[in-house]
Amino acid sequence: xxxxxxxxxxxxxxxxxxALTGCAGKSATYPEGHPCAGTGQPRPTWxxxxxxxDGTFVGVGKSGPMEGNFFLQKMSARQMALVNLLDxxxxxxxxxxxxxxxxAQTTDGDLSATRLATRRLRVASSLTMNDVTFAGSYxxxxxxxLWVRYTIRRDTAENLVALKQAKALHQMTYDEEAATPAxxxxxxxxxxxxxxxxxxxVLPKDAGNRNHFISVFTARKAELEQRVNPxxxxxxxxxxxxxxxxxxxISSLAEAHGAVFVGAPCREANDCLGQAREYAGDRLLLIxxxxxxxxxxxxxxxxxxxxxxxxxxxxxxxxxxxHTAEGNVFGFHDKVLDWANLAETLLDDExxxxxxx
Numbered sequence: 639x640x641x642x643x644x645x646x647x648x649x650x651x652x653x654x655x656x657a658l659t660g661c662a663g664k665s666a667t668y669p670e671g672h673p674c675a676g677t678g679q680p681r682p683t684w685x686x687x688x689x690x691x692d693g694t695f696v697g698v699g700k701s702g703p704m705e706g707n708f709f710l711q712k713m714s715a716r717q718m719a720l721v722n723l724l725d726x727x728x729x730x731x732x733x734x735x736x737x738x739x740x741x742a743q744t745t746d747g748d749l750s751a752t753r754l755a756t757r758r759l760r761v762a763s764s765l766t767m768n769d770v771t772f773a774g775s776y777x778x779x780x781x782x783x784l785w786v787r788y789t790i791r792r793d794t795a796e797n798l799v800a801l802k803q804a805k806a807l808h809q810m811t812y813d814e815e816a817a818t819p820a821x822x823x824x825x826x827x828x829x830x831x832x833x834x835x836x837x838x839x840v841l842p843k844d845a846g847n848r849n850h851f852i853s854v855f856t857a858r859k860a861e862l863e864q865r866v867n868p869x870x871x872x873x874x875x876x877x878x879x880x881x882x883x884x885x886x887x888i889s890s891l892a893e894a895h896g897a898v899f900v901g902a903p904c905r906e907a908n909d910c911l912g913q914a915r916e917y918a919g920d921r922l923l924l925i926x927x928x929x930x931x932x933x934x935x936x937x938x939x940x941x942x943x944x945x946x947x948x949x950x951x952x953x954x955x956x957x958x959x960x961h962t963a964e965g966n967v968f969g970f971h972d973k974v975l976d977w978a979n980l981a982e983t984l985l986d987d988e989x990x991x992x993x994x995x
Contacts, residue, residue: 674703674782682776685785688722693792697723697770703782715775715786716767723788724765727795731763754817755810755825762806763799765790793840801845804832808855811862819865820918826859870897871919871952873910876927880977884927887978891985895994897923907950907957914952921958922950923994927981931972941967941975945984947993963987 688696699718704710770788777784790798807829811822833855838848872892874885885901892899898917904910907924914922926946934940948960963984969975985994 694789695726696789698787700785715784719788759803762802797837800832801836804829820916823862830855870921871914872897872899872923874925883977884981924948943980949993959993961989961993
């Protein structure tokens with residue numbers, strides 16, 4: 639039998655073939671020390687269901703390979719875990735926001751101010767990575783998919799959210815410049831109420847000191863109380879464009895009478911009373927205006943303005959005094975009819991005095 643002689647080039651080729659064959663069988667694995675290298679540990683059950691921990695919110699996030707950038711992969715998985723946690727905490731947050739809006743409707747409060755607050759509180763209620771605890775990770779060596787798990791105790795999360803909301807409400811009294819002093823006062827009172835419910839014993843030490851927060855919030859409350867002086871609030875109910883025509887003059891007249899004119903439109907008494915409460919008024923003058931025009935003699939137009947004024951006790955919502963006055967204005971064109979001057983004349987009517995005081 640003839641034996642084949644193995645030459646040096648052939649030997650080298652066989653070595654390369656064996657090497658390639660061996661690598662082909664391990665193409666799904668990674669070199670030792672690579673982040674995706676298998677650890678030999680079985681896949682934990684929490685990868686699938688998060689795991690059950692009594693009294694604890696659990697968030698699991700996963701991320702596939704990101705072109706070999708292990709740092710970005712970890713950040714992505716951590717963010718997904720945090721979102722998963724927030725979804726669970728958000729149930730408590732939404733219940734709190736719905737209660738806040740429901741209470742505003744029940745008390746005829748200013749829903750626009752309440753909804754502004756709830757929008758801010760939803761943002762303020764978010765958790766960060768500093769608020770949660772790392773509870774394990776797992777890397778699948780075959781797919782290089784990373785799972786991470788973070789947790790936070792339920793009582794810690796709920797108290798932390800309450801504290802963040804209290805701080806947000808306090809900050810709103812400075813940030814929302816368009817809000818009335820009464821609205822700001824309501825926010826700081828709500829902030830103190832939430833703060834009183836916070837159990838600082840379950841929060842991290844860097845969460846702050848209860849006495850410090852109470853001192854700061856109480857000082858702000860006292861400052862706002864000095865700005866809120868109960869008095870007469872004037873409001874105008876009229877269709878456009880009549881309302882826009884009368885509002886500037888009525889605003890000036892309200893100031894002359896030591897009252898506050900609320901520019902927000904209102905139609906029904908309950909709506910107007912609710913807004914008056916937001917301005918901490920104890921009396922509401924509701925002016926209902928209506929106009930009509932008809933052709934007069936010599937081609938002139940005759941405009942008729944009717945003002946129905948009612949003074950309400952804001953505390954009880956009951957009407958106290960009412961008077962209606964009507965007058966005419968003339969002009970050759972509707973653009974020159976001086977409705978504002980006529981409104982001032984009607985409000986100076988002798989019968990209006992008991993209503994305006």
